[in-house]
Amino acid sequence: MKQLTIQSSRHSYPVVMEAGLRFRLNRWLKKEYSSILVVTDDHVAERYLQDVLDSLGAENIFSYIVPAGEASKSIEQYDRLQTKAIESGLDRKSLLVALGGGVIGDLGGFVAATFMRGIDYIQIPTTILAHDSSVGGKVAINHELGKNLIGCFYPPAAVLYDTETLESLPYQEVRSGYAEILKEGLISNSSLVEELWTLSLKGISSFQLENHLEAGIKVKADIVEADEKEAGVRKYLNLGHTLGHALESTLGYGKVTHGEAVANGLLFAFHVSEDVNQHQLPFSELHGWMKKNEYPIINIEEANIPKIIKSMKSDKKSVSGRIQMVLLNKVGEPTVQNLDDSSVEAYMRTYIERMKKL
Template sequence: MEKLLVQSSSHSYGIYIGKQLRYRIYDFLEKEYSSIFIVSDERVASLYLDDCLSNFPADKVYQSVVPSGEQSKSFEAYYQLQTDALTHGLDRNSLIIALGGGVVGDLAGFAAATYMRGIDYIQMPTTILAHDSSVGGKVAINHEIGKNLIGSFYPPKAVIYDVDTLSSLTDKEVRSGYAELVKEALINKQSFFEKLMDTDIYHVRPEQLTAHLLQGVKIKADIVEADERESGMRKYLNLGHTLAHALEAELGYGTLAHGEAVAIGLLFALHVSEQTYNVQLPYHALYEWLEKNRYPMDQSYVNRMDTLIAKMKTDKKAVNHKIQMVLLKGIGKPAIKTFSDSEIKHYLQSFKERLIV
């Protein structure tokens, strides 16, 4: 088992990565809780919920299962969790466990942040994608106008990452998770990026996947420790996300997996970066890797330029209604730049033409 320690402004918490950890939850609790409330989604619950429930006495553990998919990051699901917590009699000494991918982690974390003004919670990610979202304490739900617009900074008490749960992922979920690893590599170092570009993500060895996850988590943890509330360098973790969030909102949450949208957003960010800074970046290497690993690359969405631009301007990173993007001056050299609507429209058009070729 690997352990990392993250220092937040309120407390430090451990990230534990290893096999069979879902049977050892008690080992990672720092105190006794009056009750345990496990939140999961339908698919993950059918596979792993009973394993987690077995850690606790039946009279002090409760569960709530939400529908699988991005649609559960909603007011309705959030309200239902609050109702369930109240019905089960959770108090301020209760613990919420988020068992699932990024959707469950964000939803349950936001419920924990706001229930009785905040109770403890633990992240138990079950997807590759959630290696990113489970670390750093950003929790949120979506609004139909935009993604993650209602939320908080609320660090977990621990992140328990049982890598055995990754064996049940679909190809779509594998694609989604590896896009976030590529993002972390691009803002960090060339060697990690090259390692990922040599990876067939559908036939990766378990020990190789664990090594990739550990490196991605370390990158995320280092940035979060330096800038917990995204006042500076933490914004670099949004590379690719400006267009990605707009695509998710425009196409309907769940049409593209989050990481599939991020993959398109990363390619767009490289395209804009090359033209903005007159540098050569691995656009073609990334494009070929995305094609080889069957990422959806249909460019028809770019026809909706005006609505995409409107969605990009509602992104949390927008400043004074201007679009702000994370770009690269080189691998490991991120920068932030603000653009006008006309500039983004120009880049979207040239990006579409580049995709067709």
């Protein structure tokens, strides 16, 4: 078992990683709850919902299943979940359990944060990608004009990571999750980056995966403890996300995974960083790593540049109409730059030309 403790302004909470943890959930409930609502999606429900319901063993326990995919992070599903909570008789001493990947964690966490002005919730992540989203207390739903625009900061009571659930992940979800682990390495752990460059994601062992998850969570934990509300260094966790979120929005949620979009966003951030900071970054290494591990390389059409820029400006990180990007001086040394539309457009055009030559 691996365990870390995260300190938030509201309370501290454990992040626990252990095989088979879904069968031993009761030991991590630190108080008696009047009722429990388990939220999951239709893919995860088939495999793990009954295990979790049996493990919790509460009398007043309910479940709600949403369709799998990013499209469920919507105001419609949020409303249906609130209705389910009300009709099930949940009160301020109830618990919500988010069983699934980042979509379920964000959606369920936002419901918990706003139901009766806030009830406890527990994250039970079932994807690699969710190692990032489950820690730090960011909860949100999407708007058609941008990703995660409606949400708040609301830390969980616990993050309980059953690593056995990762063994059933399709390969697309493995590479999606590893884009976030790479991002965490790029902002503060150069040795992790060097290890990942040589890694074939189709050949990782359970031992390697647990170590990489632990390394990524430690990076995230250190940053969110220093800056819970994203006033300073927490912004560095958005490396690759400015373009990544815009690609998800403009392509249509679910067309590419979050991690696939972020990986492409990292490439673009490297490209911009090299010009702004006049320092070479491992652009070719990142591109080669993506190709080796079968990430989709998203071709940006020149005709779509205005639409992508509009989406980037709608991002919650934009400041006074300028696009805020996290860049790198070098691996392990992130910085934040505010760019105007014309600069971003110029960088996109040179990026398109650079990618054509690869």
